[in-house]
Amino acid sequence: MAQDHFDHTSQLDGVAIQAGDGPSVKSLIGEMISYSDSPGNERHRLSLLRLARALVQALETPRETVLRLCWAEPTLYGAIITAIDCGIFSTMGKNPDSPISVIQLSEATQTDPALLGRIMKHLAAMGVVQERAVDVYFPTSLSLTLALPKYADGFTCMAEGAMRAIYKLPAYFQSVGYRNPDDATAGPFQFAYGTSQHWFSWASDHPAVCQQFNNHMSAYHQGRPSWMDLDFYPVEEALLTGAKSDSDAVLLVDVGGGLGHDLAEFHRKHPFAPGRLIVQDKGDVIQPISGNLGKVEAMAHDFFTEQPIKGLTPIRSLLQLRDLTVPGARAYYLHSVLHDWPDHECHLILKRIAAAMTPGYSKLLINENVVPDLGADWQITGLDLMLMTLVSARERRENEWRQLLEMAGFRIVNIWSHVNGVESLIECQLA
Numbered sequence: 308m309a310q311d312h313f314d315h316t317s318q319l320d321g322v323a324i325q326a327g328d329g330p331s332v333k334s335l336i337g338e339m340i341s342y343s344d345s346p347g348n349e350r351h352r353l354s355l356l357r358l359a360r361a362l363v364q365a366l367e368t369p370r371e372t373v374l375r376l377c378w379a380e381p382t383l384y385g386a387i388i389t390a391i392d393c394g395i396f397s398t399m400g401k402n403p404d405s406p407i408s409v410i411q412l413s414e415a416t417q418t419d420p421a422l423l424g425r426i427m428k429h430l431a432a433m434g435v436v437q438e439r440a441v442d443v444y445f446p447t448s449l450s451l452t453l454a455l456p457k458y459a460d461g462f463t464c465m466a467e468g469a470m471r472a473i474y475k476l477p478a479y480f481q482s483v484g485y486r487n488p489d490d491a492t493a494g495p496f497q498f499a500y501g502t503s504q505h506w507f508s509w510a511s512d513h514p515a516v517c518q519q520f521n522n523h524m525s526a527y528h529q530g531r532p533s534w535m536d537l538d539f540y541p542v543e544e545a546l547l548t549g550a551k552s553d554s555d556a557v558l559l560v561d562v563g564g565g566l567g568h569d570l571a572e573f574h575r576k577h578p579f580a581p582g583r584l585i586v587q588d589k590g591d592v593i594q595p596i597s598g599n600l601g602k603v604e605a606m607a608h609d610f611f612t613e614q615p616i617k618g619l620t621p622i623r624s625l626l627q628l629r630d631l632t633v634p635g636a637r638a639y640y641l642h643s644v645l646h647d648w649p650d651h652e653c654h655l656i657l658k659r660i661a662a663a664m665t666p667g668y669s670k671l672l673i674n675e676n677v678v679p680d681l682g683a684d685w686q687i688t689g690l691d692l693m694l695m696t697l698v699s700a701r702e703r704r705e706n707e708w709r710q711l712l713e714m715a716g717f718r719i720v721n722i723w724s725h726v727n728g729v730e731s732l733i734e735c736q737l738a
């Protein structure tokens with residue numbers, strides 16, 4: 308028995324120091340070559356990226372992977388946030404075509420050159436900046452991007468408002484007997500941060516985190532296929548045709564729409580669409596942007612309360628002696644909102660929208676990930692665990708979406724998808 312254990316352990320020790328999957332290296336490279344002529348083609352780029360990641364896994368030994376995950380990536384995270392905080396990326400971004408020395412950077416950012424030299428070396432080793440000569444660095448696309456607050460804010464927001472809960476996940480699960488979290492005010496976040504507040508209400512009490520989160524939200528969707536584009540959802544036929552065009556008519560209400568970035572994008576892409584565009588969010592999110600959004604109207608609204616943009620049953624106007632029907636919006640739109648909530652709260656949000664909709668006219672458009680049953684992308688699985696950690700919620704599979712929406716009185720008309728379930732558009736009507 309002891310000998311068996313020894314043999315097994317020494318066999319695994321051997322596995323740990325060999326390439327992860329040496330035999331597949333040749334075929335992976337062969338497959339990559341077939342796409343290499345057109346990396347500008349988005350589908351080819353994504354295939355190449357998938358193969359390149361598989362190639363790294365095939366070449367890296369498990370021992371190397373362990374050290375990368377235990378040492379290099381956690382410290383990289385700390386190094387990036389430090390670089391953001393002391394202005395390294397913004398300084399480098401001012402002269403994107405010039406290399407800069409550690410001494411110059413330390414003078415510009417008022418930091419100790421000995422500290423900066425070490426941070427820059429790790430940033431270079433991990434591909435965030437390029438090392439051009441001894442203690443001389445050059446920006447990469449990534450470091451230039453991190454000079455923009457809306458991208459950098461993803462790091463600072465997660466550092467302050469998420470990391471503690473992520474590190475405490477094992478202790479949380481041990482304490483609850485490894486049950487899936489489903490209480491949005493008593494989950495991993497509350498366990499780690501010692502609060503009973505929901506993450507959104509905690510963020511409202513931490514204005515810097517709240518602002519960073521809203522900026523992060525405005526950036527994370529950029530460059531992804533968007534349902535408003537030509538080859539995704541038929542905006543003209545399905546939404547604009549038949550939409551009321553009188554001056555009060557509302558075309559789209561973006562419920563929980565953050566800073567109004569989606570409606571601004573919609574207006575840019577469909578400038579002649581008739582009707583009003585209204586973004587709704589919590590008061591503290593809406594107040595700073597109110598009046599600054601051009602065509603888009605901002606409205607403070609708690610989505611657990613009655614939806615103010617609602618259809619009214621015909622009412623008799625005493626003055627005009629005719630029936631007046633006030634329709635609800637042509638569409639109520641929820642983007643990355645329902646994935647923030649467990650089923651019970653989603654049900655409440657959906658019921659408020661259903662009550663405001665005009666049957667046969669209003670639609671519900673849900674822009675969310677639909678987790679594929681097989682081969683889900685890391686962007687979806689990573690976000691799923693982040694949602695579990697912060698808000699005891701989740702990304703949903705198609706059958707889970709159908710069940711949730713049917714329970715709330717909706718019928719799914721179609722699920723419009725682009726790549727691997729990432730950001731699908733679920734089109735619904737009242738059942």
Ligand SMILES: C[S@@+](CC[C@H](N)C(=O)[O-])C[C@H]1O[C@@H](n2cnc3c(N)ncnc32)[C@H](O)[C@@H]1O
Nearest residue numbers: 507524563564565588589592608609610642643
């Ligand atoms: C994940 S963000 C999505 C924002 C935006 N729809 C997007 O996709 O970029 C969720 C949004 O829900 C908002 N929110 C949270 N609780 C809310 C509530 N009770 N009423 C209205 N909005 C709320 C947050 O402020 C945040 O803007």
